[in-house]
Amino acid sequence: MSADICKILGIEYPIFMGAMTLVSESSLVAAVSNAGGLGIFATGDAAQKGGIEWARAEIKKIKSMTDKPFGVNVALFMKNVPEIIDAVCEEGVKVITTGGGNPAPYMGQLKSAGVKVIPVVPTVKAAVKMEAMGADMVVAEGTESGGFIGKITSSVLIPQVTAAVKIPVIAAGGFATGRGLAAARAMGASGIQMGTRFMVCKECTLPQVYKQAIIDQGPTDAIVEGLSIPKAAPHRSMRTPAAEALIAYEASSEANPKDYNKQFFAGRVETTGNFDKAILGMGQVAGLIHEELSASEIIQGIMKEYRETLEELKSL
Ligand SMILES: Cc1cc2nc3c(=O)[nH]c(=O)nc-3n(C[C@H](O)[C@H](O)[C@H](O)COP(=O)(O)O)c2cc1C
Structure with a gap:
């Protein structure tokens, strides 16, 4: 059953910006959080950018740009994970999303620091395992998504995950619209996580050529x-x-x-x-993205269409 993740996380709308290595840095993260969603900072590029000092400086920068909750993402196979976990706990970050491994060794430290732990999972089995390990929520990510992918489509994965676990589930992979948010909630998810949609965002610092490519390319170009x-x-x-x-x-x-x-x-x-x-992540959802908008316009547009969709469904 869907849960009120806004209340749990202190955000206004049930919309996460999924971490995107080399894309979701301070300006985009702060913009999404300021717009009422949950911006998530990707630390996957720390090695190229100057290591843990760079990651910590970005976290401090985000804190200077927003007083709203935001998250940090960590790929658990990276070398500097313990240092990133320390930075998350010491800087008072509210949420961590994890991928590529087992967060168990860090669970105690994160929980004592009051950090909500939200692993990203590609299968029902992984979701059940993460719940047993003490995860607060999971992001269930379908194969439509941009970046590294699992094998199962969102429409098949999400209802199975929401049926299998009691913790809140955030649906990811192929979401960019209010209709998508309504569909995710109908499948039992509590909210959505979007990556590709936020690449075509005014506060995203990616060069224009990539934003235009997402607008121009369709789902089969992913x-x-x-x-x-x-x-x-x-x-x-x-x-x-x-x-x-x-x-x-x-x-x-x-x-x-x-x-x-x-x-x-x-x-x-x-x-x-x-x-x-370039080899730059992009999801099939590119086919639904037609213009560059600000983070606030993206989130407000989705919420408007979501409410309209709920009204429309009432009369069916
Ligand atoms: C360019 C790009 C980079 C990504 N990097 C990461 C990452 O570092 N860590 C992670 O957990 N997910 C990463 N993702 C996945 C996103 O967080 C998100 O779950 C995914 O984009 C959702 O699917 P969508 O693209 O259909 O919206 C990345 C996605 C993209 C498009």
Whole structure:
């Protein structure tokens, strides 16, 4: 059953901006939180940006830009996880979302600091495990999403997760509209997490060429790398020459994991505006994104359409 996550988290609307490595930094996080949603800062790029000092400085910057709750995301396979957890606890961050591993070793520390722990899960099994471990909520992310992906679609994953756990579930993967929020809530979720929609946001510092690509590209342009490399994590990106070349490389006879990773990460760090060389996460939901808006316009537009949808459904 859906729960009042706004009350639990002290936010105004049940809308999270999912962490996006190299995208969800201070200006976007603060803008989403100031607009009444939950902005989530991605620490996945800490290694490229100057390590834990950079991450801590960004957290302080966000605190100087908003007095509203915001979250920090950590990929649990990274080297500097303990330092990031310390920074989250010491800086009074209210929410942590986790991915790529088991948050159990940090649960006690986070709980004592009053941080809500919200793992991102791609399967029902993982959701049940995280609930047993003491997670406060889970984000159930369908394969439509941008970035690293699981295998199950949102429409199949979300109702199974909401049936399997008692903690609140946030639906992610393919959401960008008020109709989507209504559908997520009908499936038992308490709110939505969006990534791709917030890339095309005025407060997002991505170069315009990428925002325009999301507007111009449709759902079938959200292509997936890593499907045929052993142990690679599949990743959904916008259609760029580098992403297409990587997929062609995977299919070739000389493909090997080491070179695949080298090419993948070279493209992933390209966020300076060199479209041809970039491998930048983008979800199938690009097909529903037609203009650049401010964080507040995005959230207000979704809430308006959500309320209209509920009215419309009453008369059916
Ligand atoms: C460019 C990009 C980078 C992402 N980086 C991360 C990340 O660092 N950590 C994480 O947990 N999720 C990451 N995600 C997933 C988002 O947080 C979010 O769950 C996802 O985008 C939701 O699907 P949507 O793109 O259909 O809205 C990323 C997504 C994108 C598009």
